[in-house]
Amino acid sequence: MTRTNRAVRTASTSRHSSFARLRGCWLLIAATLALCAGSADDRRECRFAATEPAAAEAWQRTTRQTLFDLLKLADLHKSNAPRDRRTPGLPLNAKTLDARREENHTRFEIEFDSTPTRRIRAVVTIPAATATRPAVGFPAVVCIHGHGGNADVVYDTGSIYHGFARALADSGYVTISAAVGQHQVYEPGRTLMGERLWDVMRCVDYLTTRDDVDAARLGCAGLSLGGEMAMWLGAMDPRMRVTVSSGFLTTVANMRRGHCPCWEFDGLTARFDFADIYSLTAPRALLCQIGELERAPGGFPVDLARPAMEEIRACYRVFGSADRAVLRIHPRGHEFENDSALEFIAGALR
Numbered sequence: 001m002t003r004t005n006r007a008v009r010t011a012s013t014s015r016h017s018s019f020a021r022l023r024g025c026w027l028l029i030a031a032t033l034a035l036c037a038g039s040a041d042d043r044r045e046c047r048f049a050a051t052e053p054a055a056a057e058a059w060q061r062t063t064r065q066t067l068f069d070l071l072k073l074a075d076l077h078k079s080n081a082p083r084d085r086r087t088p089g090l091p092l093n094a095k096t097l098d099a100r101r102e103e104n105h106t107r108f109e110i111e112f113d114s115t116p117t118r119r120i121r122a123v124v125t126i127p128a129a130t131a132t133r134p135a136v137g138f139p140a141v142v143c144i145h146g147h148g149g150n151a152d153v154v155y156d157t158g159s160i161y162h163g164f165a166r167a168l169a170d171s172g173y174v175t176i177s178a179a180v181g182q183h184q185v186y187e188p189g190r191t192l193m194g195e196r197l198w199d200v201m202r203c204v205d206y207l208t209t210r211d212d213v214d215a216a217r218l219g220c221a222g223l224s225l226g227g228e229m230a231m232w233l234g235a236m237d238p239r240m241r242v243t244v245s246s247g248f249l250t251t252v253a254n255m256r257r258g259h260c261p262c263w264e265f266d267g268l269t270a271r272f273d274f275a276d277i278y279s280l281t282a283p284r285a286l287l288c289q290i291g292e293l294e295r296a297p298g299g300f301p302v303d304l305a306r307p308a309m310e311e312i313r314a315c316y317r318v319f320g321s322a323d324r325a326v327l328r329i330h331p332r333g334h335e336f337e338n339d340s341a342l343e344f345i346a347g348a349l350r
C-alpha cells in the first residue's frame with residue numbers, strides 16, 4: 001500500500017468512525033425523543049405518546065419517578081414504601097382530638113405525622129350504621145377543598161362543594177379531608193405542590209391503617225384546587241381506584257391566564273401538560289366535571305376541557321379502557337355536582 005493509499009484509508013476510517021460516533025449519537029437522541037415524544041414547539045418533552053399497553057405502563061412509571069423528583073418528594077416516597085398493605089413505611093402516630101356524633105356518621109378530628117418532622121390535622125367521618133359495614137370494611141374517599149377553603153368546607157351543603165363529602169359520609173363511605181390551601185412551603189428543600197400532594201397521600205396512608213376501611217376500595221374527589229389535587233393524587237398514587245376531578249380539567253396555557261400561580265413548580269411545564277398528568281390514572285376510573293358557565297380568563301371553560309379529555313382518552317384507549325375516562329359537563333358554573341360523582345364513585349368501587 002502506498003503512503004497516499006494509507007493516508008486515504010486512515011482518513012476514510014477516521015471519517016467512518018466519526019460517522020459511527022455521530023450515528024450512535026443520533027440513535028441515542030432519537031431513542032430519547034421516542035421516549036419523550038414531543039416537539040420543541042409545545043414544550044411538552046415527555047407528553048404521553050405510547051401506542052402499546054407495555055409502553056404506556058413504562059411511560060407512567062418513568063413519569064411518576066420524574067414527578068416525585070421535581071416535586072421534591074422522592075426521599076419521602078422511598079422511605080414510605082409500605083411494610084404491608086396496612087402499614088406505611090413512615091409511622092403516622094395518629095391521635096384523635098375530637099369525636100362528634102352526627103345523624104348518619106361520626107365526625108372525628110385527628111392529627112398524624114405527614115413527615116417525620118411535620119404533623120397535620122384532618123377531619124374523618126365513619127358511617128354510623130355499623131350494621132351495614134361490609135366484612136372487608138367501608139370504601140373510603142379523600143375529599144379535597146379548593147382555594148380559600150378548609151378541611152370542613154367540603155361537608156358544607158350550602159357551599160359550591162354542595163357538601164359532597166357529607167353526601168359520601170351519609171352514603172356508607174369513610175371520608176377524610178385535610179387542608180391543602182397553604183401558600184407557604186413548610187420544610188426547607190420541598191415544594192408547595194409537593195407538600196400539598198404528600199399530605200393527601202398521607203391521608204390515604206391513614207385510611208389504609210383503619211380496620212373499618214377496605215383498603216382495596218379507595219378514591220378521591222375535589223373541586224377547583226381540590227380538583228387539581230385529586231388529579232395529582234389519582235395520578236401519583238395507584239391506590240386510588242377512582243378519581244373525581246371537578247372544576248379543573250384545563251391546560252397550562254389557561255392556568256397562565258388569570259389564575260394563582262401556585263400550581264406551578266420547576267420542570268413541570270417543560271415536560272407535561274395536565275392531560276399527561278391525568279393520563280397517569282389510566283386505566284383506573286376518572287371523572288372530570290366542568291360547568292357549562294365557566295369562562296376564561298380565571299375559569300375552566302368547556303372548550304378547553306373537551307380536547308384535554310380527548311388526549312386523556314387516547315391514553316385510556318391504549319389500555320382498552322376509553323369508557324373509564326368520563327367528562328361530565330353540568331349546566332352550572334364553578335361548583336361540584338354530587339349526583340354524577342356519587343354514581344360514578346359507586347360504580348367504580350362496587
Ligand SMILES: [Zn+2]
Pocket residue numbers: 147183260261262263
Ligand atoms: Zn394559589
